[in-house]
Amino acid sequence: MIEIKLHNPVANEANAWLYWWDGYExxxxxxxxxxxxxxxxxxxxxxxxxxxxGGEVEEGLAIYDCIRTSGRNIYMNIEGSCHSMAVTLxxxxxxxxxxxxxxxxxxIHQVQGYVGGSVEDIERAAEEARMLQNKILDxxxxxxxxxxxxxxxxxxEQKERTAEELLAWGFISRINAYNTNxxxxxxxxxxxxxxxxxxxxxxxxxxxxxxGAVGVVTNxxxxxxxxxxxxxxxxxTDALVEGETKASPDGVFTIADGRTVTIEGGVVTKxxxxxxxxxxxxxxxxxxxxxxxxxxxxxxxxxxxxxLRAENASLKEKLSTSxxxxxxxxxNVKSNxxxxxxxxxxxxxxxxxxxxxxxxDIKEEIRANRKKNGQQAx
Numbered sequence: 165m166i167e168i169k170l171h172n173p174v175a176n177e178a179n180a181w182l183y184w185w186d187g188y189e190x191x192x193x194x195x196x197x198x199x200x201x202x203x204x205x206x207x208x209x210x211x212x213x214x215x216x217x218g219g220e221v222e223e224g225l226a227i228y229d230c231i232r233t234s235g236r237n238i239y240m241n242i243e244g245s246c247h248s249m250a251v252t253l254x255x256x257x258x259x260x261x262x263x264x265x266x267x268x269x270x271x272i273h274q275v276q277g278y279v280g281g282s283v284e285d286i287e288r289a290a291e292e293a294r295m296l297q298n299k300i301l302d303x304x305x306x307x308x309x310x311x312x313x314x315x316x317x318x319x320x321e322q323k324e325r326t327a328e329e330l331l332a333w334g335f336i337s338r339i340n341a342y343n344t345n346x347x348x349x350x351x352x353x354x355x356x357x358x359x360x361x362x363x364x365x366x367x368x369x370x371x372x373x374x375x376g377a378v379g380v381v382t383n384x385x386x387x388x389x390x391x392x393x394x395x396x397x398x399x400x401t402d403a404l405v406e407g408e409t410k411a412s413p414d415g416v417f418t419i420a421d422g423r424t425v426t427i428e429g430g431v432v433t434k435x436x437x438x439x440x441x442x443x444x445x446x447x448x449x450x451x452x453x454x455x456x457x458x459x460x461x462x463x464x465x466x467x468x469x470x471x472l473r474a475e476n477a478s479l480k481e482k483l484s485t486s487x488x489x490x491x492x493x494x495x496n497v498k499s500n501x502x503x504x505x506x507x508x509x510x511x512x513x514x515x516x517x518x519x520x521x522x523x524x525d526i527k528e529e530i531r532a533n534r535k536k537n538g539q540q541a542x
Contacts, residue, residue, distance in 0.1 A: 165207075165209035165210070165211055165239075166200075166204060166207055166209070166210050166211070167210075167211045167212075167213060168200065168210065168211070168212050168213070169213055169215070170192055170212045170213060170214045170215070170216050170250065170253065171192075171213075171214075171215045171216060172188050172189070172190050172191050172192045172216070173186075173188055173191050173192065173216070173217055173218065173219040173220075174191070174192050174193075174216065174218060174219030174220055174223055174224045174227065174249045174250065174253065175191040175192070175193060175219045175220045175223055176191070176193055176194070176220060176223045177191065177193045177195050177196075179191070179220070180193075191219070192216065192219070192227070193223060193227070194223060194226045194227050194230055197227050197230050197231065198230060201230075201234050201236065207236070208236055208237050209236070209237045209239070210236050210237070210238055210239065211238075211239035211240075211241065212238070212239070212240050212241070212253070212257075213241050213243045214240060214241065214242045214243060214244075214245075214246045214250055214253070214254060215242075215243045215244040215245055215246075216245065216246060216247065216249075216250035216253075217245065217247050217248070217250075218247040218248025218249045218250050218271070219248065219249050219250075220249065221249055221275055221296045221300070222296070223249075224249035224250075224252055224253060225252070225296070225299060225300075227253060227256075228252055228253060228255075228256050228303065231253070231256040231257075232256055237261070238256055238257040238258070238261060239257055239261040239262075239263075240253070240254045240255075240256065240257035240261065240262050240263070241262075241263045241264065241265075241340070242254065242263070242264035242265060242268040242270065242327070242330075242336070243265055243268070244265070244267075244268060244269075245268065245269055245270070245271070246264075246268060246269070246270040246271075247269075247270065247271035247324075248271055248273065250270075251270055251271075251272055251335070252300055252303055252304075254270075254335065254336075255303055255304070255307035255308070255335065259307065259308075259334065259336075259337050260337050261337075262335065262336040262337055262338075263336055263337065263338045263339070263340055264327045264330060264331075264336045264338075264339055264340065265327070265339075265340050266327055266339055266340065266342070267327070268326075268327050268330075269324045269325065269326065270324065270325045270330055270335070271322075271323075271324050271325070272318055272319055272321075272322070272323070272325055273319060273322035273323075274297060274319055274320065274322060275293045275294075275296050275297040275300070276293075277289055277290075277292075277293045297319075300319075301315055301316055301319065304319075307334075307335075308333055308334030308335055309334050310333050310334050315333075318333070327339045384396060384397050384399045384401060384402060386402070386417070386419045386420075386425070387419065387420050387471075388417075388418065388419065388420060389420050389467065391420075391470070391471065391474050394417040394419060395411050395412060395413060395415070395417055395425070395427060396411065396412065397409050397410060397411040397432070398410045398411070404423075404425060404432050404435050405432065406432055406433060406434060406435055407431065407432070407433065408431070408432070409431065409432040410430055410431055410432075411425075411427045411430065411431065411432050412427070412430055413427070414427045414428055414429065414430065415427055420467055420471070421438070421464065421467070422437070422438025423435055423436060423437055423438060424436040424438075
């Protein structure tokens with residue numbers, strides 16, 4: 165995931181100089197966003213952290229459309245302020261990917277403009293501002309699910325809004341929780357039983373699969389020429405003994421080496437060798453015989469190569485699965501809490517001196533007083 169600071173005003177690059185007077189070194193523009201996506205064509209996840217004063221409506225709408233049509237996974241988080249046009253950019257992310265810090269503030273207001281000239285110029289500017297404001301309200305309604313009339317009333321109030329209000333109105337889906345200096349309570353489980361059970365089951369299934377790939381388990385799988393599993397036997401090798409070898413399922417199968425195997429009642433009942441053909445000039449010992457390498461035919465060797473390649477691909481896939489499973493196990497098992505170091509090798513006193521005495525302390529004090537009084541009486 166790539167994280168981007170959305171801290172500068174929303175504006176066209178050509179107008180960047182206008183914001184230098186306010187202390188900003190740049191602007192958040194359509195050109196910047198397009199270059200960001202072009203420079204990372206293979207990256208799918210982008211998170212924008214917002215602390216923005218707002219900016220130009222037309223540039224903001226162009227950026228909104230660019231993000232929405234990028235095909236990327238977009239996340240928006242309000243770090244501090246989310247004013248004016250930044251609120252619209254917030255809504256470019258799906259609702260479940262929109263978050264905010266607890267003390268954020270968002271300014272929602274009507275479209276602002278500054279215009280001079282004739283009455284017609286002013287009326288034309290007002291009409292344009294009203295059109296842009298309607299576009300923003302349409303986005304608000306579409307992305308929050310809230311009634312458009314209610315959203316317009318909120319906009320007309322022109323006030324800063326809290327994280328709680330943004331959550332209630334559907335602008336965000338979650339308020340971020342603080343995560344520093346947290347100590348797990350005694351009854352807090354770092355991993356739920358359901359998660360542990362699921363991971364344990366997945367690990368067991370994967371282990372069995374991996375052992376099968378290296379031939380540790382007893383079942384042997386027989387496949388067709390395309391590598392599809394036809395049946396399996398309770399043997400460590402490809403031995404097939406009529407009337408003895410247990411196998412499943414029942415049926416008649418032609419396996420990769422051409423033999424036909426019949427299984428009835430969970431037992432191999434018949435094994436037939438592949439047909440040797442009509443015995444012409446290319447028959448056994450003839451000029452056309454392709455038997456070599458200790459009796460193995462070219463076709464058999466080619467099939468063996470195919471099987472080895474398939475086995476290699478399967479092992480690579482299993483190795484990848486194991487790496488992902490180990491990563492998940494590690495992330496779920498570890499804890500960030502560290503036990504405080506002991507001081508001077510002594511056990512720390514966890515009770516304050518000014519706190520109430522425990523029942524154990526009271527009992528020990530009574531015993532001490534009784535012993536003391538008894539000695540004095542003697």
